[in-house]
Amino acid sequence: MVDWHQAAEALADQPMFRSVPAQDLARFLSRIEILDLDEGGSLHTSADEADKTYLLLRGRFEVIGIGGGVTEISKGFLGEEAAIGLEKYLATATSIGETQVIAMPKDALSELAEHGPLVEGMMQSYSRRFAANDPHQKTVALAPDSKQKKNLPLRVTFGWAFASLAPLLLYLTLNDAGILPNRQSVYLLAILSAAVVMWVFRLLPDFIPALFAVLGIILFGLAPPDVALSGFSSNTFFMALSIFGLSAVITVSGLSYRVMLRLLQVGPANKAWYNISLFLSGLALTPIVPTANGRVAIMAPLANDMLRAIGPAAQQEGPRLTASVMGGATLLSAIFLSSKATNFLIFGLLPLQEQARFQWLYWLFAASVVGIIVLVLYALATWLMFRNDSNPAVSKDLVRDQLKILGPMNLTEWSAVLGLGVLLISFLTVAVHRIDIPWIALAILFSLLMFQCLSARDFRQRIDWSFLIYLASLIGLVAAMGHVGLDQWISGNLTWLQRLMSDDLPLFIAMLAVTIFVVRLALPINAAVVIFATVLIPTAINISVNPWLIGFIIVLMADCFVWPHQASYFLQFQSMARPEAGVNDPRLAWLHFLIFFMKLAAIYLSFPFWQSLGII
Amino acid sequence: MRNKITAVLMAGFFLTLVVSALNINIHRPNILVLHSYDTSYIWTRDLNAGLKRGLDGQSWIQTRYHYMNTKKKSDPGHLRRASIAARKAIDDGKPDVIIAFDDYAQQLAGSYYVNHPDIKIVFAAVNGGVETYNYIGADNVTGIYERKPVAAIKETITLLSKAIGKDIDGGDQVRIALLGDTTLSAKRDEDYVGSYQWAPLVYTGAFTIADFEQWKTTVFGLATKVDFIMVGGYRKLKRLPDSGPKEEFVPPGEVMRWTEKNSPVPVIGIDIFNTEDGAMMSVGVSPFEQGNTAANMARRILEDGVAPSKIPFATSQQYVVAFRRSALDRRKLQIPKIFEAFARATDNYHD
Numbered sequence: 031m032v033d034w035h036q037a038a039e040a041l042a043d044q045p046m047f048r049s050v051p052a053q054d055l056a057r058f059l060s061r062i063e064i065l066d067l068d069e070g071g072s073l074h075t076s077a078d079e080a081d082k083t084y085l086l087l088r089g090r091f092e093v094i095g096i097g098g099g100v101t102e103i104s105k106g107f108l109g110e111e112a113a114i115g116l117e118k119y120l121a122t123a124t125s126i127g128e129t130q131v132i133a134m135p136k137d138a139l140s141e142l143a144e145h146g147p148l149v150e151g152m153m154q155s156y157s158r159r160f161a162a163n164d165p166h167q168k169t170v171a172l173a174p175d176s177k178q179k180k181n182l183p184l185r186v187t188f189g190w191a192f193a194s195l196a197p198l199l200l201y202l203t204l205n206d207a208g209i210l211p212n213r214q215s216v217y218l219l220a221i222l223s224a225a226v227v228m229w230v231f232r233l234l235p236d237f238i239p240a241l242f243a244v245l246g247i248i249l250f251g252l253a254p255p256d257v258a259l260s261g262f263s264s265n266t267f268f269m270a271l272s273i274f275g276l277s278a279v280i281t282v283s284g285l286s287y288r289v290m291l292r293l294l295q296v297g298p299a300n301k302a303w304y305n306i307s308l309f310l311s312g313l314a315l316t317p318i319v320p321t322a323n324g325r326v327a328i329m330a331p332l333a334n335d336m337l338r339a340i341g342p343a344a345q346q347e348g349p350r351l352t353a354s355v356m357g358g359a360t361l362l363s364a365i366f367l368s369s370k371a372t373n374f375l376i377f378g379l380l381p382l383q384e385q386a387r388f389q390w391l392y393w394l395f396a397a398s399v400v401g402i403i404v405l406v407l408y409a410l411a412t413w414l415m416f417r418n419d420s421n422p423a424v425s426k427d428l429v430r431d432q433l434k435i436l437g438p439m440n441l442t443e444w445s446a447v448l449g450l451g452v453l454l455i456s457f458l459t460v461a462v463h464r465i466d467i468p469w470i471a472l473a474i475l476f477s478l479l480m481f482q483c484l485s486a487r488d489f490r491q492r493i494d495w496s497f498l499i500y501l502a503s504l505i506g507l508v509a510a511m512g513h514v515g516l517d518q519w520i521s522g523n524l525t526w527l528q529r530l531m532s533d534d535l536p537l538f539i540a541m542l543a544v545t546i547f548v549v550r551l552a553l554p555i556n557a558a559v560v561i562f563a564t565v566l567i568p569t570a571i572n573i574s575v576n577p578w579l580i581g582f583i584i585v586l587m588a589d590c591f592v593w594p595h596q597a598s599y600f601l602q603f604q605s606m607a608r609p610e611a612g613v614n615d616p617r618l619a620w621l622h623f624l625i626f627f628m629k630l631a632a633i634y635l636s637f638p639f640w641q642s643l644g645i646i
Numbered sequence: 647m648r649n650k651i652t653a654v655l656m657a658g659f660f661l662t663l664v665v666s667a668l669n670i671n672i673h674r675p676n677i678l679v680l681h682s683y684d685t686s687y688i689w690t691r692d693l694n695a696g697l698k699r700g701l702d703g704q705s706w707i708q709t710r711y712h713y714m715n716t717k718k719k720s721d722p723g724h725l726r727r728a729s730i731a732a733r734k735a736i737d738d739g740k741p742d743v744i745i746a747f748d749d750y751a752q753q754l755a756g757s758y759y760v761n762h763p764d765i766k767i768v769f770a771a772v773n774g775g776v777e778t779y780n781y782i783g784a785d786n787v788t789g790i791y792e793r794k795p796v797a798a799i800k801e802t803i804t805l806l807s808k809a810i811g812k813d814i815d816g817g818d819q820v821r822i823a824l825l826g827d828t829t830l831s832a833k834r835d836e837d838y839v840g841s842y843q844w845a846p847l848v849y850t851g852a853f854t855i856a857d858f859e860q861w862k863t864t865v866f867g868l869a870t871k872v873d874f875i876m877v878g879g880y881r882k883l884k885r886l887p888d889s890g891p892k893e894e895f896v897p898p899g900e901v902m903r904w905t906e907k908n909s910p911v912p913v914i915g916i917d918i919f920n921t922e923d924g925a926m927m928s929v930g931v932s933p934f935e936q937g938n939t940a941a942n943m944a945r946r947i948l949e950d951g952v953a954p955s956k957i958p959f960a961t962s963q964q965y966v967v968a969f970r971r972s973a974l975d976r977r978k979l980q981i982p983k984i985f986e987a988f989a990r991a992t993d994n995y996h997d
Contacts (some may be wrong), residue, residue: 053713069892158901278916337843382711383710383711383712383713383731383735386735386738386739387709387735387738460738461737461738461739461740462672462740463671463672464671464672464674464676464708464739464740465668465671473663473664473667478659480656480660481653481656481660573718573719574718574719574724576716576727632891643730644726644728644729644730644731644734645727
C-alpha cells in the first residue's frame with residue numbers, strides 16, 4: 031500500500047520543492063511511485079536511460095560514478111541526471127540493506143521545474159556529491175540540442191507574395207474604377223486585404239496583422255488616430271483586460287484545481303462521474319478564463335492526472351475523457367460573453383445601445399436555450415459514441431492527500447472567489463448601481479492589484495496582451511471602415527444578402543452556417559469571425575436585423591471544426607495529453623462534425639425564445 | 647502588526663472608493679433619450695443638437711440614447727422588436743426621466759410608463775394629440791407638441807407667389823393643396839393644416855394617397871388646379887396599388903426626387919427633412935427647439951424637483967427652412983439672401 035501521506039510530507043520537506051505551488055505539488059503526487067528495495071537492489075546503473083529521479087525515504091545507497099568514485103547516500107536525492115535533463119545516468123546506485131525511495135518521472139519533474147529553481151537545486155545536489163568524492167568526475171555540458179535549421183514552409187513564401195501583391199492589385203483595380211465611395215476606401219481595402227492574407231496564410235500571430243491595419247490607417251491618414259485607436263479606449267477593451275486579470279488570479283491561485291479535486295471527492299468513484307467532473311470543471315472555467323487555449327491548458331493536466339489514476343481502463347475511457355475535457359472547456363464558448371476573444375470582438379462591434387442591452391448576463395440569457403440544447407445533444411452523443419465496459423476507479427485516498435497538500439484556501443483563492451462574487455452581484459444589480467459592467471470589472475482588477483493578489487509579474491505575464499491589442503485594433507479597424515463609409519458601401523452592395531437576412535432569416539442562417547463551415551476549412555477561427563462580422567454586422571444594423579443575433583451565430587458556428595488543425599486549442603490538447611487520451615480516435619472527429627449540426631439545430635429551436643425576447 | 651494596520655488602511659481606502667462610487671452613481675440623475683428614428687436621419691441629429699444645447703454644462707446628468715429605427719423599418723414585426731428593446735433599455739437603466747421623441751417612442755415605450763412612480767416622461771415632436779398614449783392628466787408626463795408652422799409656410803408661399811408671377815395684392819388667386827400618405831401622422835397633419843385660415847391663399851384641400859402610381863397621377867392632375875403643392879408624409883407609399891404587404895415601401899428619396907423633377911408647380915415641404923429627400927424647399931418645425939425645450943423640462947424635473955404634471959404642455963413656436971439650390975435654379979426662383987443664410991446656418995442648405 032502506498033503511503034501517500036508520508037510521500038507528501040517528504041516532498042514538502044525538500045527546500046527545492048517549496049517554491050512549487052501547492053496545486054502543482056498535489057498534482058505531482060499522483061505521478062510518483064514508492065519503491066522498496068532489498069539489500070543489493072539496483073536503483074539504476076550508469077548505462078540506464080535516465081527517466082526517473084529518486085528521493086530517499088529510508089535506508090542507504092552506494093553510488094559509484096563513471097569515473098570510479100564511490101560515495102554513500104543516506105538522505106536526499108539520487109538519479110538527479112533525469113531531473114537535469116541528461117539522457118543516461120552517470121552513476122550506479124545500489125541499495126545497502128532495505129531501502130525505500132520515491133521515484134519521480136522525468137516529465138513530471140520538468141513540468142514542476144517551470145515554477146522554480148528545481149533544476150538548479152538538482153544540479154547542486156548532483157555536483158556536490160561528486161565534487162567532494164570524485165575528482166575525476168567530468169563536468170557535464172548541458173547545452174541545449176542544436177536546432178536544425180529548417181526551411182520555411184511554402185505556405186509562408188506564397189503568403190508573403192500574396193500579402194504584397196493583393197493590396198497592389200486592389201489599388202490598381204479600384205483606384206480609378208469609381209466603384210468605391212472615395213479614395214480612402216480604396217486605400218483601406220488595400221490595407222485590409224494585406225491583413226486578411228496574413229491571417230489566411232497564418233504568416234504572423236493574429237494580433238500583428240490587426241496592428242498593421244491600424245498602423246496603415248494612421249500612416250495613410252485614412253482616419254484620425256482617435257478613430258483608428260478607439261478600440262484602446264473602448265469599454266470592451268477594459269472589460270476584456272479585467273476578465274483576463276481575474277482569470278489570472280483564478281489560475282495562479284489553484285482554485286480551479288481545488289474545485290476539480292472537490293468534485294472527485296464528493297462524487298461516486300465511477301467513470302460517469304469522472305467525465306462529468308472534467309466537463310463541469312471545464313464549464314466552470316468557460317466564463318472566467320477568456321480563451322479556449324487557456325482553459326485547455328488548465329484542463330489538460332487534470333485530464334492527464336485522471337488518465338494516470340484510472341490505470342489500464344484509460345485505454346478505453348480515454349477518448350470519452352478527451353471529449354469531456356474539450357466539451358467542457360470549449361462547447362459553450364459562444365454562450366458566455368467573457369469566454370472567447372471573438373465574443374468580445376462581436377460585442378465591440380455592436381452599436382452602443384445593443385452593447386447596453388447585451389451585457390454579460392443578458393448575453394448569457396439570450397444564448398441560454400442554444401446552450402442547453404447543445405449540452406443535451408452533446409451528452410447524448412458522447413454517451414452513445416463512447417460506450418465501453420471499463421470500470422475505472424480513482425483512489426479517494428490520493429484525492430484526499432492531494433487536497434491536504436493544497437491546505438486551506440489561501441488569500442489569493444479567496445480573492446478570486448470574492449472577485450467572481452462581486453462581478454456576479456454587479457451583473458444582477460446593474461439597474462441599482464447604474465455603473466457599466468466594464469468599470470466594475472476594472473475596479474475588481476484594481477483591487478486584485480492593490481492587494482497584490484495579482485502580482486505585477488503575473489499582470490505582465492498572465493494577461494494575454496497580444497489578444498488585447500488584437501481586440502482593440504479590430505474595433506479601431508471597423509470604426510475606420512465606418513469613418514470612410516466603407517461599411518455602408520459594403521452593406522449597400524449586398525442587397526441580395528440584406529433581402530435574404532431580412533425576409534428569410536432561417537435560410538440565411540443555414541447559408542451562413544454552411545459558408546462558415548467551408549471557410550473554416552482554410553481559415554482560423556479568429557480570422558473567419560473577423561471577416562464575417564465586419565461584413566455582416568453593419569449589414570444587419572443597416573436593415574434593423576438584430577446585430578447580436580448575427581454576431582452570435584458567427585461565433586457559435588465558427589467554433590466548429592472537424593480536423594485538429596482547424597482549432598488551435600485542440601492541437602494544444604493533443605500536444606499536452608497522454609497517449610491514452612486517444613486524441614486521434616476517429617470518433618472524436620465524428621463528434622466534432624456532429625457538433626456543427628447540434629449547434630444549427632439549437633439555433634432553430636431557439637427561434638420561439640428569441641421571438642419572445644424581441645430579438646427576431 | 648504593521649502589516650495588519652497597512653492591510654486595514656488599504657481595505658478602508660478601497661471600501662471608501664467603492665461606497666463613494668456607488669453612492670454617487672445611484673443618486674446621479676439619469677436621462678434616457680428615446681428616439682423613434684435613428685441618426686442617419688437629419689431630424690434626429692437636429693433634435694439631439696437642440697437637446698445637447700439644453701443640457702450644455704450638465705455632464706453631471708447621465709444621458710443615454712436609444713434609437714428605435716422605425717423610419718427605415720416599420721412593419722409590425724420590427725415595431726414589436728423595437729418596443730421590447732426600448733422597454734428593456736428603460737427597465738435596465740431605470741432612468742429618472744425619459745425624453746421620448748416622435749410618435750413611435752410614445753406608442754411603443756412611453757405609454758407603458760404612464761403614472762410610473764419613479765420614471766418621468768417628457769414627450770416631444772408629437773404632431774397629433776397625446777390622448778392615445780394616456781398622457782393627458784398623467785402625473786409623470788409633460789412635453790412639447792410639434793405643430794406644423796402653418797403661419798411661416800403661408801408667409802413663404804406668399805413671398806414665392808411673386809416669383810411665379812402671381813400678384814396676391816392685385817387680386818390673383820394662389821391655390822395650394824397638401825399631399826400625404828395614409829399614415830396616422832399624415833392624417834393629423836391634414837387635419838391641422840385644413841383647420842388653418844389660409845386666406846388670402848386658397849387652400850383647395852388634402853389628398854390622401856396609398857401608392858406611388860396614384861401619387862404620380864395626382865401630382866400631374868394638380869398641375870392646372872393649384873399653384874403650389876405642399877407635401878407631408880410619403881414614407882408609406884406602396885410601389886403599386888396591388889403591392890403585397892411584404893413589399894417594401896417606395897424609398898422617400900425616390901418619391902421626393904420624382905416629385906420635384908416632374909411636378910409642374912413648385913413643391914413645398916412641411917417637414918424640414920423633405921428637402922433632404924429632394925424637395926425644392928421646406929418649412930418645418932425647428933427640431934432644435936423641440937430638443938432644447940425637452941431638455942429644459944427634464945432639467946426642471948431633475949434639478950428643481952418640479953412634478954411633470956405642474957409643467958404645462960408646450961407647443962412649437964420656432965421653425966427652420968431648408969432649400970435645394972439645384973431645384974430653385976431649375977425653376978428659376980430667387981429667395982431672399984437672409985433665408986439662404988438661415989438655411990446654411992442650420993445645416994439645411996443643399997446643393
